[in-house]
Every structure is written in C-alpha cells, then in structure tokens.
Amino acid sequence: MSAGAPELLTGGDEALTIEAAGAEREITARSPMQLFWRRLRHDKVAMVALGFVLLIVFTAILAPLIVKVVGTPQPNITNADLTDDFGQPLGPRDGHPFGVDKLGRDVFSRTVYGSRVSLEVAFIATALIVLIGVTVGLVAGYYRGWADTLLTRSMDLLLAFPVLVLAIGIGVACSGRDGCAGGLIQPGLTVVIFVITLTTWPYMARIVRGQVLSLREKEFVEAAQSLGASDWRILFREILPNLVAPIIVYSTILIPQNILYEAALSFLGVGIDPSTPSWGAMLSDAASIFREAWWFMTFPGLALLLTVLAFNLVGDGLQDALNPRNTK
C-alpha cells in the first residue's frame, strides 16, 4: 500500500462486520469446522493461491538449497567484473539468470533469499501484533472503566501520529551503533519488526475490543457470570473462542499487508542492513537505474506482487469460507 499499512486497515475495518456468533447459531449435522474446510476446499482460486503460498514458504526455508541447485552465487557476493566501466550492472546471462545488481550481486539469489526476509518479518510481526492486540483488546473491552479509557485514548493518540514518520523515525533512531531499548532492538530486521508491530497493534486491539464489547452482552456470558465463573474463565472459555474467526481473518489481511509494509520501509532504506536482500530494498536500488537495468526492478517486483497477491487470495478465501453470507 502506498500510504502504509493503515490504508487497508481502516478499509478492512468496515468490511469486517462479522458476526462471529453466526457460526454457532446454525444447526447442522456437521461441525462449523468441517463446514469451513469444505467451503475452503471448494474454492478453487483460494486453493491455488494457498499452493503458491506454500511454495513461497518452502522457497524461503530452502533458499540455500535452491541457490545451490541453480548454481548462482550467494546473495552477498559482490563481483566487480559483472559491472561495466561505469559501475552499471550487466543483464541476464549465463550463470546469472536474473542478472546482477550494481555491486555485482546475483539477482536470482537475492530474490530467493528475499522471500526469507519478507516472510520472517511479516509472520513474526503479525504474531506479535495479534498477541499484543488481542490482550489489550480483551482487557479494554471486557473490563471497561479506566483501563478501557486509558487504552482507547492511547490508541487514539498513537493513531494520530503520522505513521510513516514514526516508523521511519524509530527505524533511523534504532539504526545507530547500539540499537535502542538498551540494546534489545538491534539494527536490522529487529528494528523493522519492532516498528511494524508498534504502529499496527492498535488496529487489532480496536477490532478485538469492538468484538468483546458486543460479545460480553450476549446471554451465554451472562449465564456464565451468574454461574459464578471467574473473569479468566469467561475470557478464555467463552469470549476468546468466539474471537478466533475474526482474529484469523484479520491476520490473513495483516500478513500481506506487513509484507508490503516491510517492503515499503526497506524501499525507503529504513532499518535494514544494505546488504540484506529485501525485495523492497532491491526495488529502491533499481529505481535509479531501471531504465537500463530492467531486470533488477522486474524480478523482485514480480516476486513481491505474486506473494502478496497469493496471500490476499488465501485471505479472501478464508473469509468467504468462514462467513459465507457476507461476500458471496
């Protein structure tokens, strides 16, 4: 997304008026889980996309093997012979199917390894966002009172702050020698994950809070309370299970979004080590020479596009499978 993560988030927010309890009201012979799987399996597009996602994941895991098999050099090997007298890179040729970049590094290797960076950051960040967002959202939505007010006000303030500025600022601030947070956050991918998590958890928290607010009024919660169940029990046994569906759906939106977010930050040069192969950083390097070196822009760009598209399709498929009424 050009304007950073929040674009899709504020949009998606409205689309997610999911009735989580809807699945529970249906009286069927099959369990909701089974129904869900059946619908998903029948969604051909989503299955293909899921296959592609798995392909990317395996590529990321097996990157070293792939590079070895294809025979291209490691992603960080610079080679001045592959640039011309003016420092311009040479294109696809024998031994370098995707060409090389300005420092003579092989684009194929870097594209393959780039999948690692993208997925690592996206998955970890998403996991952390879910963890923090759900916790905060639960507490704020269930307990209300000053906890809720404090949390919502802080979320509002955080949301008012220009996100990209905050992201870039933290990224640059933590790229100094010792990192920040007392060395806990070292320059590199950690910074990027930190930044993405910090600027995105409020959205998750807000959604969860909204869900919890409506859930706590439901009869089954009232029933549990009158039975004397403790708050913990209610939160974990009654409310949380009903949040699973929207959390999953939202996560599937988050992952591709975070992939794009990381790419955008890398494109802007924030956070990562310049030698780390990140698709966003490669596109940024390509921007100045893409007229002559089209390969340098094309392959990472396509990889990024296809990966995000696949995740989006899977996400759509999941959404449809979980809530057949809304979008189909």
Next chain:
Amino acid sequence: MGTYIIRRLLYMVVVLLFVTALTFLIFYVLPSADPAALRAGRSPSPETLAAIREQLGLDKPLYEQFWLYVKGLVLHFDLGNSFVNNADVRELVLDRLPNTLFLISGAALPWFFTGALVGTISAIKRGSLLDRAAMGSALLAISAPVYFTGLVALYLFASDIGLFPLLPGAGSYQQADGFFAKIPTLILPWIILAAAFAAIYARLTRSNLLEVMSEDYVRTARAKGVKERRVIIRHGLRAAITPVVTVLGLDLGILVGGAILTETVFGIPGIGRLSFDAIERGDLATIQGTTLFLALAVVIMNLLVDILYAFLDPRVRY
C-alpha cells in the same frame, strides 16, 4: 452537537501537544546532525562549537528548549529554522504543501468514484464474470506496491525514457511551470495512486453494499414494490457509502504525509518526501515541523469525518 465540536477541538489541541512532545523526545535520541556542527563547518575547534551551541540555545535543558519551541509555535506560528536546508521550516512546509495537495486531491476524486462505481456494479451483479473480473483486478491492484507499479509505468509510458512514450515522466512535475502545465505531469502519478486506492474502495463498497442489501429494511422496501434501482440508490447505497466516505476522509488525512512513496518515484516535491528527507538527514527542526503538520492534517480530517458521519447517518447522535 456544538459542545461535541468544542470538546473535540480541545482534544485536538491535546493530541497535537502530545505529538510535538513525542517528536521532540524521539528525535532527541536520533543520531541527528548537530546543528552547531553544521553551522561551524569543516573541522571546527571545540571552542567554536561550544560558542555556536550557546548562541543557538542548544545547551539549554530539553524541557526548556521544548517550551521555547511551543511558545514560538503558538505565538508566531514559527516552526523553527532548518540548519540543514538553511531555511525557515514553515516556508519549507508551506512551499511543499500545494504539491502534495495537488497530488492527492487529483487522485482522490477518480479513486473514490471509480471505486464506488465498480464496487456498486460488482455488488449488484454479484457472482457474474464482471464481478469476478473486477474484484480480481482490484485484488491485483492492492497487491502491487506503488513503487513497483510506478516504476513499471514509467518504464513503459514515460515520455523521456519509456517504451511507449506517452506521458511526462519522473521529475517533470518540477520542471513544469504553472498550474495547468503541471496537470499532464501528474497524470501518471494520479493513475498509480488512484489505482491502489480505487481497488480498496471498490472492495469496500461492494462488501458494504452486499451486507446492507441483505438487511431487513431493504427487503422491506423491495417487498413494498419499490423499484430496484431506487432501492439500491436510496436505501442501499446511502448506508453503504457512509463508511466509505469516512474512510476517504481518514485516508486523505493520512495521505498528506503518506504519499511519500509516490512522491519519491515521480520526483514530486511534497511534504511526505520532505519529512522523509529530514529524518534521513537528522534535520530535527524540519522533522518536528512536518510531523506536527501531518498530525494536524490527520486530526482535522478525523474531526471533519466524524461531523460528516453525524450528518450522514441519522442514527448517530452526540
């Protein structure tokens, strides 16, 4: 309603103050370019540096610097002086503002209407080939980052370097003089920026409309014999479009600072780019000025959107 607005305005001030304070703090930690060193030039002696630092008031404690800053801000709208750019921050910001506004407003109209239109049609003809094609391309557009599509567009269509030279390329915005001359230079950026957002809005409109259409009151209207088109437009769209409008408002607010990627690819000197460059160069004064400004944009748009929402949706009352 009146008290609500007043309350919101006060709240706005609090938010802005907080944003300023936070910026001050964060970027104090930033490895910024020491303004004294910048002014002192190459190889200054420690005495020179100390003297300059004192002159610039940099040796005062942080909270005092902050207080002076806020005072200057409130009393004179003075955003400080950028030593890196050697210019007044307020001038820098005001100089760039029209460019960013030009960019996003030019893109906003097409994206909103295209998005709403496509989304509506898709919702009406749901399940059809048209619907699937539309939603498919929307998804594609969302998945492609602006800097990639921008670069590809330039590679294909830029008049100076593209394969099919059609439209002015990167950097042409700055070269063009005058409002009307600048319009053709913005066509590519508008298309790119609008495409990404139109896609989101199309999806959003579609899902909202579908949901609204299955509501009871719409069913009632149909049962009453109201013509389908009227049903859609009067009842369905009205309700469905409201959240989309609010999202538009929010997006515009955010986009003032967030269009930085488009600005970078196409060489448009906007505020997003200014703030980014400032951060990269450790230009504390400009960072503070632009951040404050951007927060202001977001907060104002939020307020406007909320007021608008109150007008559009009769159920909402404060």
Next chain:
Amino acid sequence: MTRSQLRLLLASVVAALALVVSACGGDDSDSGSSGSSGGGNAAQQETGAGKTGGVLKQLGGTDVDYLDPGHTYFTAGYQFAYATHRPLYSFKPDDAKDPVPDLAADKPQVSEDLKSVTVKIKPGVKFGPPVNREVTSKDVKYAFERFFSVNVGGQYPTYFSSIAGAPKTPTKGVKPISGIQTPDDQTIVFNLSRPEGVLISSALVMPITAPVPEEYAKEFDAKNPSTYNTHVVATGPYMVKNDAKGTLTGYQAGKSIELVRNPNWDKSTDYKPAYLDGIQATTNDSNASVAAQQVLTGSHLSLDANPPAAQLRDAVTNRKGQFVQLPGGGFRYFPLNTTIKPLDDVNVRRAIVAAFDRDAALKARGGKFTGDIPTHFLPPGIPGFEEAGGMAGPGFDFLKNPRGDMAVAAEYMKKAGFASGKYEGNEELLLVTGNVDPIKSQAEVAKAQLEKLGFKIQFRTVPQDAMYTEWCQVPKKQVAICGGAGWFKDFTDPQSMLDPTFKGANIFKEGGNNNLAQLDDPKIDAAMTKAAQLQGAERPKAWAEIDRMITEQAPAVPFDWDKTTIIWSKDVNGVGNPYYDALDFTFTSFK
C-alpha cells in the same frame, strides 16, 4: 588544530607560495591536471569563443550552502560566490595554481619579516544595487571582521588566525580587528602576529576577501544567524536578482537561484568576459538521471554536479564536446583506525590494502571516469604528486594491483601471525557510513572486501551529515573504518593534504578530528615538521617522501583520486573552473 600545527601549516604554505607569489612562469614539475579522455581537461578549455548573451539554466539537486561569501565553504556556494563577488584574488579557468588579482590591483606585497601583507585595491569597482557605490579597502576589512563573528560563522578561521587581533573564538556580533588597517581607500594592510605573510597572501583567494559594505550589512549581521545571506550585494559580473531594498528575490532556498547581470560591473576592471546574460539554477531536482539526460539532449543547460553513471557513459562515449573533466584535487579513502585491534598491526593493514578490490569501490562511485585509482595519497594537481611517483607511485607490492591480490594479502597476514592467511580473531569492526549513495554502496564494497579476509564487520548507516561530525571524527566512538572519507584541497599545497590527515600531533580526541586513521608515527611527524619550513623545489620533494612514508604504513585504503565531470548541452561552450570544480559562469557562453 594546535598552535604548533598551525605554525607548521602556515609556514608550509609560505614555501608553497614562494612558487606562487614569485611566479614568473614558474614551472613546477607536477602536472596541472590529470589528462583524461575525451572532452578535455582544464588547461585545454576554450575560454569562451562564443557569443554574448543568453540565459543558462543549470539543473541540480544541491543548494548552495550559503550565498554569504563570508560563510560559504562548499563547491556549490563557491560557484556562485566567484560569479557574483570579487575577492582580492581568484583563479582563471585554465590555471588552478596561480591566482590572478581580481579586486586587487596587483600582487600582494609581503614585508621582509613576513609579518605584514599589503594589498592595493583596484579603483572603479562598484557594488551592485542597492548599494551602488565604489568599493573601498574598508569593505574588505569589514568582510574579515564579520567572518569571525558567530552571526556569520566563517568556517576556516585557522588560515587567518595569525592576523593581529583576530579573535580566537567566534565573537558575539562583529568586532573590529586591530591588525587590519586601511590607510586609504585603496590600500589594506594585514599585520600579523607571526611571520606567516606568505600563507596569508595565498589565502586571499578565499571568499572571505569579497568586500561587504558595512553600512548596508550591519543590520543583517546584528542578527544571529546573520540574515545577510538573503541580502547579499554583489561586486562581480553577476548578482542574485534582488529588489530595491536588497532582499534576494532570486534566491529561493532549496529551490532555485537566479543570477542577472550586475549593472554596476565594469568590464574594463575585470578579466572575466561574462558572456551570459543570466543564469537560472534549480537546486531541488530530485532525479539526477533525468536532469542529466535533459542536459545532454537539451539546449542551454548544464548540470551542477557529476552526472550519474549512465549519462556519464553517454557523455564520454558519444558527446565529446559536451563535458570537461577537472581534477578533484583530493583523495577518497577508507581509513583504518590504527588504535583498534587488530588494525594496530601494520602488516594486517597492508594485508587489507593488498586484498582490497579498489576498482570495485571506485565502480560504486561510477567507475574509472569519475576518478583514478591511487597508488599513494597526494593527488594529481598538488605539488609533490610527480615527485611521489605520479600515477605509478612508490611501487609498494600491496598497492600494485587495483583489483586486489589475495596472495600478497595472505603473506602479510602470515607475517602478522595469522598462519591461515586470513583473520582468525573474533573482534567485530565497526564500519560507519552515510545512508545515501554513493557512500553507502562504496561502504558495502569495503565490507565485502574486509570479509574476504575473514574480518567481521558491524555495518552501520547514519544520516550523512552526522557521519563525519558524530562518528568518524570522534575517536571515542571507536569507528574502525569510516565508510565515506575524503579529503580535498583548499590550496594547492601538499602540507594541507597530509598534515591534518596523517600527523600524530593532529589527533583531536574530543572531536573534529581529521586524522581518521589516528596515525601516530614519530618519524613521520618529525619529517612533517621539518618539511613544513621548506621552500622552493625542496618542498614538494620532501612532502613526496613523507607521502611515501605514510603510504608504507598503510593507514588507509586509498581508492579514488577524484575527477569532476561537468556536462552541458550541445549549444553551450562550457568552461569549468578547476579551483572550485564547477562550471565557471563568467567564462561560459553559448555557441
């Protein structure tokens, strides 16, 4: 720098100036500029056989640092300073070594005891609007005095610190300097507290000597920072467009600068032809490639800085008449901090230099058309270059192969005690660089080269402005390798190239240090002290020997003797000035 250094620096330039001041076709044995292919070098430029008239448009992405001649210190600012002001002395485009009188009427007169310098000023030179009166010696005196104030913030006070009464720290407000006297309107006398007359007279080329009218400027100089920068008044052939009050309407900070003819400039008092009617410079072009492309294919355009690689290639291969290459007068290098293990071992350093693919580092900056690969430190154009071996250098084996020689490197590592030929330790070396290209890319190359030898590198990018002032120049930060170091001339003198950068006595622990490698060799220091006093032909010889001694210690990896390429459109007769390495507006014309 400390007093003793200063003394040496000054004394050294004294000697250098012996060549300059007494130049009667003085022939030095070093080359005027490194000859390079195609478009020609400085000495061969046509100094404008074109027509008068026309407005040149210079495209660029860098703004001047300052228009105030008392404050500016960078190429961008100098280009405009030398077109709009008349310092006492300046340089013609075909000769960067011997200054010619500009505002001055004749060469400076240095007293026998070297403690006073007298300059006579040409009559009939007038300030442009809105001041409109004739320039007097008092205007030069005021220019000096304001330079030393905090309000103006002159950036090279050390060169003039020997003037009697010159402040040691920046003054609040402009204070008079007793050592500068103006016995009459055409005469200015500098009385010195040390016998450094020759240094001072050579330094009179710097923009500090551009006259400033006190009655007009003092209200601006009273502010801090001085606002004269937006109210500068001209004496040169051109001026920044201004209004009746003197406010520079033609200067939009960070956007553009417009120069128009100075109506009060009298051609008969000047050697500059000033063919152009005006110059419009944009300073906020964010896309260098596009700008360079436009310059090469368009009309009446020029570029403010080196073009990006693709356009450089185009110019060099296809457009021979559209560019000139000027020696940058400096070297770029990766200093190896000799106080950090294992870089304290000279053999380790030699191994690093031997293994280093310097060609790759140069390529990251644009390849061989942007510079030559050094074999020692004194660059072409500086006296002592030829004596030090010229392009071939002193011939050390670890500098022989610009692509690097792993075998030689391994040998040195073994000598240092690493039997495997590679580094076996666990230290992480901190490499700090700026976050923009080409510094970022060149530092990445450095990282790869060091890792080739088994070193572990901690790679950090910081804002470019902070890289020097907060990291590389601060010994406390323990930066092992600075990723973006370079050192360029202020004068054509070898001492100013080697003394601040490699003399042990010049290591400043608190900050502002320029001996980035922190080389501290008593033999070298002693040689420098001696050589500082020399004059005549002995001087470059002595400094060439010092250059050799420094190179032998391998305190750094020198990878670029910079060349500046200036490009312009086909219908432009571009003329570059090798003193400030930019297009000379006063000699350029249209065909």
